[in-house]
Amino acid sequence: MNSIKGIIFDLGNTLMYMGHEWGAVLAQGGSDLAEFLVEKGIDVEPRQFADDFISLRRSLRAKAIEEQVEYTADYALTTLLAQLGHENLSESLLREAVDASFAFEESHWQPYPEAEAILRELSERGHRLALISNATDDPLIQRLVDKGGFRKWLDASLSSAGVGLRKPHPGIFQTVLDQWGFSPARVVMIGDTLRFDILGARNAGLKGVLAAWDLYPDYDAEGDHIEPDARADTLSQLIEVIAMLDKQASGAEGTL
Numbered sequence: 558m559n560s561i562k563g564i565i566f567d568l569g570n571t572l573m574y575m576g577h578e579w580g581a582v583l584a585q586g587g588s589d590l591a592e593f594l595v596e597k598g599i600d601v602e603p604r605q606f607a608d609d610f611i612s613l614r615r616s617l618r619a620k621a622i623e624e625q626v627e628y629t630a631d632y633a634l635t636t637l638l639a640q641l642g643h644e645n646l647s648e649s650l651l652r653e654a655v656d657a658s659f660a661f662e663e664s665h666w667q668p669y670p671e672a673e674a675i676l677r678e679l680s681e682r683g684h685r686l687a688l689i690s691n692a693t694d695d696p697l698i699q700r701l702v703d704k705g706g707f708r709k710w711l712d713a714s715l716s717s718a719g720v721g722l723r724k725p726h727p728g729i730f731q732t733v734l735d736q737w738g739f740s741p742a743r744v745v746m747i748g749d750t751l752r753f754d755i756l757g758a759r760n761a762g763l764k765g766v767l768a769a770w771d772l773y774p775d776y777d778a779e780g781d782h783i784e785p786d787a788r789a790d791t792l793s794q795l796i797e798v799i800a801m802l803d804k805q806a807s808g809a810e811g812t813l
Contacts, residue, residue, distance in 0.1 A: 567748030
């Protein structure tokens, strides 16, 4: 019987990768959003609106990291539109606008080729699986989970936009722990950021495994003091890393 009962995955750079340069993705998203609004008859200056939206999202991200709560893309959009005198727009229009802003980005997220097979194998070995992603739009994350073919292996697929809390806040992890009914010591978090995924695991009492197969050169500013419990350099290596942690947990139980 497994001592490691549950495994929680991050999404970006853990199960999926962005096949485009991030600056260009943000610029295209802002431009597409402004074009959508103009087409719907909302009076904005397209280039200025796109620049202001990207700037606001960046400032809200910094605030979200500091406060460990999420400021959604919808919040950024309604805030900026209100500043320009466009209030009380319909929820359906706002939803379409947010989707337009993410369409280019969404098209460039791709699952790692071996990701679904790894989820399948871990599930077949008796582990319960879930996903937690820091993201500003929950519908986007749910569509990406489906795009990757991951949902059938996951008990829960959560985003900070949906829950309201961001990793490393322990509350977002507790949501999954409560669903499973597992003690934190029996759960592992796998993700590519030390200061969100690994620190979040530590804050919640979980084991943390650094997903190191696709790290950005500056992927984790201010995180170099945080030590993971283990590191996997490839997705396939996760199988042996989880087996090692499971064995360690079994040995610790045997000493009680």
